[in-house]
Amino acid sequence: MNLIIQSEARPDGILVITVNSPAKYNALSIQALHELEEQLDEARQNQAIRALLLTGAGEKAFVAGADIGEFKEMPSSESRAFAEAGQRVLEKLEAMPIPVVAAVNGFALGGGCELALACHLRVASINAQFGLPEVKLGIIPGYGGTQRLTQLVGRGKALELILTGNPIGAEEAQRIGLVNHVVPLAELLPFSLQLLGQMVARAPRALASALAAVAAQGKPDGYQVEAAAFEACCQTEDFREGVAAFLEKRPPVFTGR
Template sequence: MTFTNLLYQLEAETGILTITVNRPDKLNALNAATIEELRHAAQQARQDDAVRGIILTGSGEKSFVAGADIAELTKLDAATGQRAAEQGQEAFRLLEESSKPVIAAVNGFALGGGCELAMACHMRIASDNARFGQPEVNLGLIPGYGGTQRLTQLIGKGKALELLLTADMIKADEALRLGLVNHVVPQAELLNFTKQLLSRILTKAPLAVGLCIDAVSAYYDKERQGYQTEAESFGQCFTSADFREGTTAFLEKRPATFTGK
């Protein structure tokens, strides 16, 4: 697919894919077309063996994603609004359920749909000028792309309700204190820090990394049993070439060379 509102850049030597929401004149706000492109990008990344890990960010230094396209929202009714929410949830779920690690590099504003997009990633690294919030109640709305669920999972019910109901915007250091982000770094170091973290993860066994992501996700899925998923995945690891390589390398006191098999 040819992307209009995204930059899709794969670094062949590392396998790191950087997906950049690229609507700087709109502070990278999400419209329906951009959400559809995110869905296609997530699917393409999952299916491409050359992609080993993903960084998701926004263009410029002011905004990761400043929210949804408000002008577009005013044209929706109950039925089309629900469908828009379902489409956004589907696109974000593809990122969340990816077996390849996905890290958000949050530069500037991550508000509304932007905060929801960041929360759908497996980890979040924030620049020191990042701002987070779910201001939907100011518009007579609630989050529609999974924000009420993921914010509660990440920071707990009481604090999530406070942020949802007050529409307060918080700074990066407060987001770090609450557990909404993993690290806060200077703006100039954001992408390099994120790439270094992802590169460390990519030295590990790819199958085991993916199974860790899946087991953690199972904890939040009412249709799955997290402990059972963990046990089954643990057993699955013993059939892998990566397990044999990892244990052999450990005993031989050398770095492991994993193949993801």
């Protein structure tokens, strides 16, 4: 069986994960979800991995959606388990304690849009398109799209996109807050890697704490999570190194301790 999810660990600590099924516009099949989950589990256990870049193979699609052929063969009795399996993988992606950037190089539709939404940041090529067209098939997003899109762009805009099923371009996606940056296709990977490189240069435990604190936004204990994370960071060697480097006017050398 050929692997759909391919990965490359770079010397700078960035793991590049590519959905590689261009003949199917990098459709997010069940096999692809299983392989992605395995990659995420391995990356979480590998302290040498400091950040993750997720992209699609080719120049047409990031991930154009789920594999519709699998939908056709799926009994309705298995539909909830199907959605929950996809949600589990995307929840793991969102909960990664390292920065995760989606480099969206074309179509990000349906499950592909939901995959991008689960990443911490999104950089899009100028030709990218985003959409949740599930209502055109008589269903709704099932991998967390109704929740994450609403969190990012607000209830009104999310409802418009979900209820019409119409896609939007990269610049409109940036305007409404779905995308952080829009760049030419040729600059997509270099820009995304440079952005992650800035984060890799920061203190690892501070990054993980910041991600956890932001994830607690809107929860009853959100402020307590932030305060506890702040306290934990203040007890690290990296905090002492950061302060010393600032006072000595030199770049800090963080160790993750």
